[in-house]
Amino acid sequence: MYEYRITVKTGDRPRAGTDANVYVVLHGDANLKTPPTKLDAFFHDDFERGQTDVFTVKNIEFEKVSVLEIWKDDAGWYTEWNIDTVKIENLSGGWDAVFPVFRWIKSNVHYKFRPYDTCLPQDDIFPEQRTRELEDKRTLYEYSQLEPGFPVQALKVPPDEEFSFSYQWDITKKKLILMGTSKLKTLFRGDWQSVEDVESIYDDKMWLSDEKFGRQRFDGLNSMVIRLCTEVPPKMAVDDEMMRPFLQGLSLEEAIKSRRMFVIDHSIMDGVPTRPGVFSCAPIALFFRRDDGKIVPVAIQLFQHPAPDNPVFLLSDPKYTWILAKMWFNCADAQIHQSIAHLGFTHIVMEGFIIAAHRHLSQSHPIFKLLAPHFLYLIAINHRAIDKLMNPGGHIDNTLSVGRDGGVELIGRHRPLWQLDVDGTLPADLKARGVDDQEVVPDYPCRDDALLSYNAILSYVTKYVHLYYAADDVLINDPEIQSWRRDLDLPMEAGGLGVKGVPGSDGKFTSRDQLVSVLTSIIYTCSVGHASVNFKQYDEYGFPMNYPSWLKGDPPKDKSAKTERDILNAIHPRKAQMKVMLVSKILSERSTRPLGDFEVDYVYDPPAVQIQKEFREQLKNVSDVIKRRNETREYPYPYLDPAEIPNSISI
Template sequence: MYEYRITVKTGDRPRAGTNGNVYVVLYGEEDLVTPPTKLDAFFHDDFERGQTDVFNLKNIQFDKVSVLELWRDDAGWYTEWNIDTITIENLSGGWEAVFPVFRWIKSNVHYKFRPYDTCLPKDDMFPEQRTRELEEKRTLYKYSQLEPGFPVQAPEIPLDEEFSFSYQWDITKKKLILMGTSKLKTLFRGDWESVEDVESIYDDNMFPRPSDCTRWLSDEKFGQQRFDGLNSMVILLCSVLPPKMAVDDEMMRPFLQGLSLEDAIKSKRTFVVDHSIMDGVTTRPGVFSCAPIALFFRRDDGKIVPIAIQLFQHLAPDNPVFLPSDPKYTWILAKMWFNCADAQVHQWIAHLGFTHIIMEGFVIATHRHLSQSHPIFKLLAPHFLYLIAINHRAVETLMNPGGHIDNTLSVGKDGGVQLIGRHRSLWRLDVAGTLPADLRTRGVEDQEIVPDYPCRDDALLSYNAIRSYVTKYVHLYYASDEVLINDPEIQSWRRDLDLPMEAGGLGIIGVPGSDGKFTTRDQFITVLTSIIYTCSVGHASVNFKQYDEYAFPMNYPSWLKGDPPKDKSAKTERDILDAIHSRKAQMKVMLVSKILSERSTRPLGDFAIDYVYDPPAVQIQKEFREQLKNISDVIKRRNETRECPYPYLDPAEIPNSISI
């Protein structure tokens, strides 16, 4: 006879607890089974939200549990109870196993689980339970398009996606706290008097001085901003001179260190950023924005610097090409207007549209088609934590009329919706969503072409680690391509990915496979790697540097006052000060960028909710964490010698999911 300890961890979700009576049956080998046993600790309120409860069962005839059967009655206020995990330990036999439930237990419904609860559909001992749960999930997770042209989103937040008690995101509350504990009252003194006046707004407490307040003055730093800034995945190698840009060899020769423009292009030393997507985008009333094109050149010392900026797409007498030889503040103002447009592309496309929102569709598809017992659900779920909740809170708080976006971005909500809609037809999972392919497509993968590219170099380390992790994990459960081809849940999930939105799918372009199916494990691995990378490293690259970039208004202005320059007449420092945010508007930018730059969840590989308990998979996770630790050490050493340290893609600083 054996004694068992049963440890039940109730979920930390709204309404997760229960006052119902809970019963279990344990199954052993050779048809041995315990009678139904009520789990109850005298004089103790069991199964409350976020609580762990322990029970002992005696006189068990078998030394291992092969199946746990569980149910609850309908006593109490709520008809469901949310469980994270149940651990069963043989106190006298040394056997122990975790049953990762992570489900809502409906009243008077019996559930059965095997240890570790991980299996493909073909191996499931309880197929009816699996089918029933998936049918229920499809009623909770639905596809919707919340704004014209947007990727798929959920029409409302499913209960499982709500923030836990221990993690709440309330931007209004945080703004009030920051305002009350800082010196931001200095922002109400009136107009800016000087650059030194702008620099005086920071303090040593809540609003420290950004890491670099001189980018606006330096061509080298402006060029470097294309490779370690917030929008570092748009610059590409220039193979043909943009026909929309009014430059010629005579104009460019002074900035090409003796090369002709043709030779500079042939030697792979010229680069271009073309924000044509901004052309004609709606702006806030009385606010202007540009659709610029900029050329950059790699000098003999390896520095990549701007050599020409044209602020609009169409050739015209009042659309000059600005050059480094122009009057100092005229050239600076041209760079600031370029950066203002770049900031719109960053916030709406690189950040909100194609990390936050594009990934929401994958979350919905995963819940609709993959059982929680499926190993791939367990692989992906930690990277989806709070993603739907943060998206909906952001839309409610930041995109509402008169909210942060309408007040601090030049295009406002309406223009931003247009930008996301325009880019949706351009975003391909196998290019924009796959880092090595994206770098190759833009011609910037080679260190000889771009010597100093922190976002590329640091991101590739983590991308490769994620792909290695995913490859091992997939091969653990899929011994061959044939096993994958015959997995109905995965193929159903795959079908929805590129099924047009009008037909009820996500409408994602560039999903590997053919005829709506995966035919190889490598295709599958590419998609899984893209999802995990985008939810972690990809989001970190466009999010956590926001305070450092936006907090100093000349470095990266989110909107500018007045008209973009239409001639090369000399400007002054006063013109710069008159163009940037008012003190009050800059306060709002600093508040929100500070909040959005905070890290609130655990780092990559250290999962706040871990669904993986199958021992071989646990070992793969362990190897992944060890690899990430080594990468963290490499990046820390790199930053010791970098002219501008770049800590944002250190795995120790990258959250697992888009939760802020």
């Protein structure tokens, strides 16, 4: 006869605890099982939110538990109970196993779990339970388009997606705390008197530099838009005579043929609505790689079509005229960063993938367990951000040139252009833009550091997928993964996500490589991709002339000489800049664990646990490489060190 210890961990989420009576039956081999046993510790309030409770069950005939059966009655205040895990240990036989439940337990419903709770649907011995749970999930995770043109989001925040007790995100509270503890508020009095006055709140001696402006395209917040220039856009009014003085003896054609010219065309900004009385540009800019390998701007046209009041600004223009042209370019770039690169196509686009996973993949499915740590709090943070930051009159409305309505417009314009297999897949994106070669772009931290983590994720996902899908046929015959795949590129009007560029054919995966590609892109975007557009926000937006989120007055319409006062008149007033600094400081915080160190670990199957261990070791090696790189870099770039990258989009 054996004695078992049963350790039950109740979930840390609102209304997770229960006062009901909880019962278990332990099943062994040869149809042996225990009688129903009530789990109850005398003089102790069991099963409270976030609590771990331990019980002992004696006189059991079998050495190992093959199935845990657990249920609760309807006593107490709440009708459901949320369990994280149940661990069962044979105290005399040396056997133990974890049953990762991670479910809401309804009253008087018997739930059965095998150790590690991991199997494909075709191998599940409790198919009715699996089907019932997915049907319930579909009532909680409903597709919706919350704004015209947006990617798919959740109609409402499901209970499982709410913030835990230990992680609460309240931007209003954080702002008040930061204002109370920061010295910034003492610096925001009166009007700007000089550039030195602005530098007193955020010291950035490099903001005047063309090298800094060029470097922002490769280590800034919006570093995935610059392209190798194969021909000058016809709508940009430049010619060889105009450009030759800045190309170190090359003609414009020679510079293009030698792969030394680059272009950014923000045509997507053309005609986007802005806040009343505030202007924005739709600029085109050319950049040149000098003999020293540094890439600098050489020409900026602030609007799409040549006109007498839309000149091409050049390096040779008067100092403050050229500075203003760069500031107006960066202001347009900031609108695209916040609306497209950050909010629209990390935060919001990933939300649809989460909903589809919950609707079609059982929590027993190994692919659900792989993805789940990278979905933590994303739906909650998205809905909180839209409520607190994108609301009319909120932060985005007050600090971006395009305001809330323009931001919505930009996301809607970009959605039909975004492709998972290009924009959402790092190596393909770099190749499509012609910047994957180190000879073409020698110094590109957002490429070089990101690729290390991308390849680590790719290796991790490949091993994991091959563990559960021994061959392509096993994948092809998995009804849950194929149901999930179908929804990804099914048009919105037909009830899907409407994502373009999903590998596969006829709405199905036909090979494991296709699944690996999709999963790698999702995990990368939720971790490394988001880190690249988020955690440098304070460093970029903190100094108003470096990366202005909006500018006052009109963009320059001629090349007449400007003054320092023209610069000061264009930037945020002190009070508005303080708000930008406070929010960008909050958004640059890291509040969750680093990549691979999961807040909630769903994987307990021993071979998969070993694969996770190898992933963490590989990430440690990547971290060491990046730390060594930063020791010799002229400008260290710590933002894509895996030790600094959260697992999910949790802020």
